Amino acid sequence: DLTVGVLALQGDVREHLAALTACGLRAAPVRRPAELDAIDAIVLPGGESTTMSRLLETFELLEPLRARIAAGMPAYGSCAGMILLAAEVLDGRPDQQQLGGLDVVVRRNAFGRQVDSFETDLVLDGIGGDPIRAVFIRAPWVEKTGADVEILATVPAVSGAGAAAGQVVAVRQGRVLATAFHPELTGDRRMHALFCDIVREAAGGDHG
């Protein structure tokens, strides 16, 4: 059976565990290096990327997690998780560490104070049916994408997010997926289902 870890140093861990389980994969919190060995994929939740970066170092997870992701382990980052996966961060703390895996430049807290938090309906490439209700909480956006990065969603002009219209908020690079928003908060499992498909595909097909 495939197990998806959820980095459990900080942030909304429980909601991700529930969403992954609902998609039919085993889900387990990850706090220790040994727990990394037991997982086939990882979700990096929302929270505060600077804090998570510091805790990754304290818990000695930074290097091993970097190595697993570099070796091709599927990863999905939401909000702060997206920031951790990015190759480069703008408006980060100078000592903020990156896990890498995504050839993008993200800007932290990009939507600014006036629209600190907002919700909008997003059409996502690769996800059929109704648009996804996307909850943004002091979210980053993607300011630059490398050649291998697929843009899955941009902020629509109707969102009330003003100058944010057109900004990139969901991306995929091979087995690495990231959203600036929090699908774990809405009860819509399609984003997690997409990630679970990536995990199953990476494992070679017919795993549970």
Ligand code: GLN
């Ligand atoms: N602003 C946070 C950061 O910079 C991210 C917010 C979130 O994850 N909801 O890490």
